[in-house]
Amino acid sequence: MASKPQNKFQQDEKRRDADHVSFLKHKNWRWLKIALVLCIVTGVGYALIDQEPRPNGGSWYGYTLGTIGVVLIIWLSLLGVRKRNISTGHWSLKAWTSAHVWLGLSLIVIGTLHTGFQIGWNVHTLAYVLMLLVIITGIYGVWAYATLPAELSSNRKELTRGEMIDALTAIDRQLDSAAQPLDRAQSDLVIAALDQDVFYGGAFGRLTGSYPGCATAKALKSMPAGGDEAEERVVTLLTRRSEQLAQIRRHLRIRALLEVWLFIHIPATIALIAALLAHVVSVFYYW
Amino acid sequence: MVIEGVNLSKGGDRLSDLYKVAIVGSGPAGLSAAAHAAALGMSHVLLEKTDHLSDTIYKYQKGKHVMATPSNLVLRSDFDFDAGKRETILGTWDEQAAAQNVNVMMNAEVAKVEGDKGDFAITLKNGETVRAETIVLSIGTQGNPNMLRCPGADDPMIQYQLDDPGEYFDEHITVVGSGDAGIENALGLAADDAQRNVVTILNRRDSFARAKAANVTLLEEAEQEGRISVRRETSPAEVKNGELVLETRDGQETIPCNRIIARTGSQPPRGFVEAMGIEFTSEERSAFPKLTPAFETTKPGIHVIGALAGYPLIKHCMNQGYDVIEFLNGNEELKPADEPILAEKFGVLPGNHDVEYWLGVFGGNVSILEELSTLQLRELMLDSAVHAYEAGDVIFTRNAPGSSMFAIAEGSVAVEVNPDDPSITVPIEQGSIFGEVGLISGRRRGATIRAAEPVVAIELSRTAALKLIATSPGAARAVNRISVERQLLQMFGSGLTEEDVAPLVESSEVMDIRAGQVIIEEGADDKDIFIIRRGSMIVEKAIGGRPVFLSYLPAGSYVGEMAVIDGSARTATVKAAIKSEVIRLPGEGFMELMERNPRVREQALSDMANRREINAFIESRKDDFDGAVDMYSETASFLVDQGLGEATDVLLIDEKLCIGCDNCESACADAHEGLSRLDREAGKTYAHLHVPTSCRHCEHPHCMADCPPNAIKRGPDGEVFIDETCIGCGNCQRNCPYGVIRMDPKPPKKPSLFQWLLFGSGPGPGEASAKWRKTNGDPEQPKQAIKCDMCAGIKGGPACVRACPTGAAIRVSPDKFLTFTKITEDVE
Incomplete structure (x- = not known):
């Protein structure tokens, strides 16, 4: 048994005793504080420094703000790489997310001050608008991350995605044999329900949770109430099927709401970086 | 047969x-x-x-x-x-x-x-x-498989194994046995309707308690669909030609039967x-x-x-x-085939002596090895290590993980009993043992130990030590006595000597406690003190007619001193969270010890005051914030039920923060050759606190129990890991009650992240699909057991926690987490 330095144990103990808080509150709001300081300092600078002839991205102060902004934007966009590159070292993706959110928000102030409130139909304003688009979708993302997970968890009821599908398959198997004694028309309803893709409905259905063409709901509606024993059994199974489908659909809906903003956030970021490049090159070209 | x-x-x-x-x-x-x-x-x-x-x-x-x-x-x-x-x-x-x-x-x-x-x-x-x-x-x-206990048990239509369920057609087949083997056989036989078998399964009891939940669900489903006839509270009464007489709750009944599959365990x-x-x-x-x-x-x-x-x-x-x-054949000179292995092992010892010499020294000097035959000693040494230390060398440090036990073959060692002052030491002499507390409790080392003079020591691995204790009654007694004594000395600090505690050691008793068994009942007026030496306990108090979880006691703590010190009735109930061992000390003996040693009294009083404070705090909260205390109590009980009571380091997911991105799983796979050792979604949840399927690094790992090559070990940071000598037998997977071990061949190497980002080559971050692994992998690669190793050796620690974007994934130890503040913390 080799002797082990105490500090590894202490490190582990610290981790085991770690804060159990969200990315927003990480290290007692560290990144919110840093972002606020950044905003206040740049804001006060904007107000106090006499920029000639007027506040503008082209003054020395404007260049300073622009540089801070571009560095932040590039660094913030690297979160996507950090997330996927599981390298060794004492980094925490939670800290990165925390910094990403709060520093990203501070760009509203820094970017706006950089424009000197000069807006026009040009590539410079395009970059600014794209930045705001990225930030606004990001704000939605923060809201989603802060509120939806609890709903996702309650809906799951300890089932995994695979188990939800398995449960549905099990109901379907029973439904298939239970429907054998039914007449042609009723059998067709059950067959239609069984044949329909579980994931039918497309993006709209997924986001809104509205599935007007749901064959299970239709079959359930068309089955007579108080039928014979076989019919009653089919109705029970169809009810179970629609409940199971509803759980799967709620799961898909919350997952979709958690992810949908990324479909704007990420492409807009790419566009922003391209626009930013055009903005920077053109500014220096026409210096 | x-x-x-x-x-x-x-x-x-x-x-x-x-x-x-x-x-x-x-x-x-x-x-x-x-x-x-x-x-x-x-x-x-x-x-x-x-x-x-x-x-x-x-x-x-x-x-x-x-x-x-x-x-x-x-x-x-x-x-x-x-x-x-x-x-x-x-x-x-x-x-x-x-x-x-x-x-x-x-x-x-x-x-x-x-x-x-x-x-x-x-x-x-x-x-x-x-x-x-x-x-x-x-x-x-x-x-041998257990035979049916009824007339006709030797009938040739009874078989004890089912190799291929697909080879039987148009038969009435009865499966006897309610374990997983029986259920799986029955399901296999009824899987394909085209075989037209009539499958019946018999269960002596009314529920399938011994089988996995998933198997029971499948069986019940098959029963509902009429594919399998499940007969509960039914046993075979007589096997006749083409018929089986059943003993049911309502009397005897005869069913047609062409084949009986008996899966009732083996002798x-x-x-x-x-x-x-x-x-x-x-x-x-x-x-x-x-x-x-x-x-x-x-x-x-x-x-x-x-x-x-x-x-x-x-x-x-x-x-x-x-x-x-x-x-x-009369060859008495034959050296066992392990001779070169032992020779190499003993090569580190001073003096260039041969294997025979050292075996003689070990057997002769070390008291716990006295009863062993040479063959047993050799075998023990194969699972053990030997060390030579210079005077002053550190043998192990306080808080280092370690479940091995040391025996001093030559020399003596010094125990640093006071962590603040390394100069205060207690000696342990030649022939004795140390490290036994780590072995028994499964927890970290309690003190730093140095060689006092040049030392030759044997380090018995956990497996070897447990085997020794199981096979040599003398060794078991010695280890037991020493461990009780040391535990007392360790708990009450440096002021005590062996003589001080000797009467207490004599009157102590080691007791096995079942999970859930109560050792102290609230309101009772017994006066014993209990030291938890293995496992863990929970303290509960009835408040408003319901049990409220007060605190968690890991191995190494003691309980019951309040009643002794102030003579009151028991103020709370103490029961085992998991299978445990306690040392019971009579209250009077402890009183005497306190009277003779004011420092022990002082410490006991301060421990008691701390405990009172926690209890009072929770009770006061109960009046003000009923919800928070209930939440704490119920969440803590839930976590104990999920195995936290025996865990050392466990992954929890706060589902109020988890966005379901599965980055933890991807990170796990990418940190370990491309296979994830955790399943985030699976597992139980209470009040949004989710215990995923992931290793808890138990104090006494169930997976270690039956590993033929002893490939499962505890690493230097406390992690339980499987090394490359794994033979893929799957025993550990079966023994793990938490289902955290998977058997898979090592997957092929993936193209790098940047090749994927830029050119789309390879399956991308995270675990590749089974299909990709199969098509790109080496078909000869054997399946081996894989499980969480707590990212041992990876700078930065567990990848699952580092890679969580929202802070939902945390790894905690029960003694740090099962507290009121942690559990009721507001995460947002």
């Missing part, structure tokens, strides 16, 4: 022959023995109860990769053996058995053995008798072995027969080798087969 005649052996007139040796069981050990007997021209017979050689390996699934560990052990056998497919290995042995004129008698199940050395009479199940001067038993530990071979007059080392279930260095049992003339002797690995078995025949 059905016996249909006996193959004529090549030994000529069998019945009157007196063989030199009869070898029972044709597994690797028996085969190798028979092969060597054949090579030496010794008259021999190999008795095999089935109609093929090596039944245990024969029963492995088709194409299973069989491993050849330990790799540093040379193979000493007339038969070849190397890692490879089951079919190749069995094929080689069949060929070599024929080519080397091994005298095999198939379908020869031994019923009883009579006689003595020089002339044993072995009666077979079919009534024949084989005579031999000596017997080598190599029957393994699989045992370990111990009874059969003991009936021959062979003694075992102890009453423990895990005990082995007592053996001499030449594998001879307490019944002269009968030798035991292989798994039954405690060596489950194929190579060991084959070597012993060779050795035992050498011994029987």
Whole structure:
């Protein structure tokens, strides 16, 4: 048994005793504080420094703000790489997310001050608008991350995605044999329900949770109430099927709401970086 | 087993022959023995109860990769053996058995053995008798399947194994047995309607409590669909031709039956072995027969080798087969095949002595090894390490993880009893042991230990130490007494000496406590004190008629002092969170100790005050914030139910923060050769706190219990890990109650992240799909067990936690997390 330095144990103990808080509150709001300081300092600078002839991205102060902004934007966009590159070292993706959110928000102030409130139909304003688009979708993302997970968890009821599908398959198997004694028309309803893709409905259905063409709901509606024993059994199974489908659909809906903003956030970021490049090159070209 | 005649052996007139040796069981050990007997021209017979050689390996699934560990052990056998497919290995042995004129008698199940050395009479199940001067038993530990206990139990329509459920058609098949094996067989037989089998499963009880929940669900579903007839509270009463009489709750009933699959467990071979007059080392279930260095049992003339002797690995078995025949042939000089391994091990010790010398020193100097035979000592040393230390060397440090136990063969050591002042030490003398608290509690080292002079020490691995305690009653008593004494000394600091605690040690009692068993009942007026030496306890108090969780007590803590100090009735209930061991100390003895030692009194009073404070805090909260206390109490109980009581480091997911991105799983896979060792979604949840399927790094890992190559170890940071000697047997996977071990071949290497980002090559971050792994992987790669190793050796620590974007994933230890503040923390 080799002797082990105490500090590894202490490190582990610290981790085991770690804060159990969200990315927003990480290290007692560290990144919110840093972002606020950044905003206040740049804001006060904007107000106090006499920029000639007027506040503008082209003054020395404007260049300073622009540089801070571009560095932040590039660094913030690297979160996507950090997330996927599981390298060794004492980094925490939670800290990165925390910094990403709060520093990203501070760009509203820094970017706006950089424009000197000069807006026009040009590539410079395009970059600014794209930045705001990225930030606004990001704000939605923060809201989603802060509120939806609890709903996702309650809906799951300890089932995994695979188990939800398995449960549905099990109901379907029973439904298939239970429907054998039914007449042609009723059998067709059950067959239609069984044949329909579980994931039918497309993006709209997924986001809104509205599935007007749901064959299970239709079959359930068309089955007579108080039928014979076989019919009653089919109705029970169809009810179970629609409940199971509803759980799967709620799961898909919350997952979709958690992810949908990324479909704007990420492409807009790419566009922003391209626009930013055009903005920077053109500014220096026409210096 | 059905016996249909006996193959004529090549030994000529069998019945009157007196063989030199009869070898029972044709597994690797028996085969190798028979092969060597054949090579030496010794008259021999190999008795095999089935109609093929090596039944245990024969029963492995088709194409299973069989491993050849330990790799540093040379193979000493007339038969070849190397890692490879089951079919190749069995094929080689069949060929070599024929080519080397091994005298095999198939379908020869031994019923009883009579006689003595020089002339044993072995009666077979079919009534024949084989005579031999000596017997080598190599029957393994699989045992015989339990027969049905009803008339007709020998009917040929009963079978004890089901190889291929697809080969039976149009039959009435009854499965007897309510375990997983029975349920899986029944499901398999009823899986395909086209086979038109009528499948019935019988269960003596009214529920399938012994089986996995998933299997029970499938069975119930099959029952609902009418594919399987499930008969509860029903047992077989009589097997007739084409019929089975059932004993049901409502009387007897007869059903048509063409085939019975009996899956009612198996009988370990111990009874059969003991009936021959062979003694075992102890009453423990895990005990082995007592053996001499030449594998001879307490019944002269009968030798035991292989798994039954405690060596489950194929190579060991084959070597012993060779050795035992050498011994029987009069070669007393033969060194065991492990000699070079031991020589290498002992090479680090001073003085250039040989193996024999050191074995003598160890056996002679160390008190707990006194009772061991040379063979047992050798075996123990194979699982152990030896160390030489200079005076002043640190042997282990306080808080280092470690479940090994040390024995001092030469020299003495000093224990730093006060963490703040290393100069205060207590000596431990030559021949004694240390580190036993870590072994028993499964927790970290309690003190730093240095060599006081040059020291030669044996470090017994956890497995080796537990085996020693199980096989040597003297060692067990010694370890027990020392551990109680040390635990007392450690708990009450440096002021005490062995003499101070001696009366208390004498009056102490070690008790096994079941999970959930109460050791202290609220309101009772007993006065005992309990030290938890293994497992953990929870403290509960009835508030407003309901039990409220107050606190969690890990191993190493004590409880019950309040009633002794202030003479009051018990103020709370203490019960075991998991299977535990406590040391019970009589209250009066503890009182006396306190009276004589004011420091002990001081410490006990301060511990008591702390505890009172916590209890009072929670009780006061109960009045103000009913919800928070209920939440805390129920969440804590839930976590204990999920195995936190025996965990050292467990992954929890706060589902108020988890966005379901599965980045934890991806990170896990990417940190470890491409396979994730955690399943985020699976597992239980309470109040949004989710315990995913992931290793808890138990104090006493269930997975370690039965690992043939001892490949599961506790690492330097407390992690339980599986090393590369894993033979892929799957025992650990079956033994883990939390389902955290998976069996998979090592996947191929993926293209890098940037190749994926830029060119889309490879499957991307995270675990690749099974399909990708299969198409790109090496088909010869054997399945091995994989589990969480807490990212040992990876700078930055566990990847699952580092890679969580929202802070949902945390890894905690129960003693840090099961507190009011942590559990009721507002995460947002």
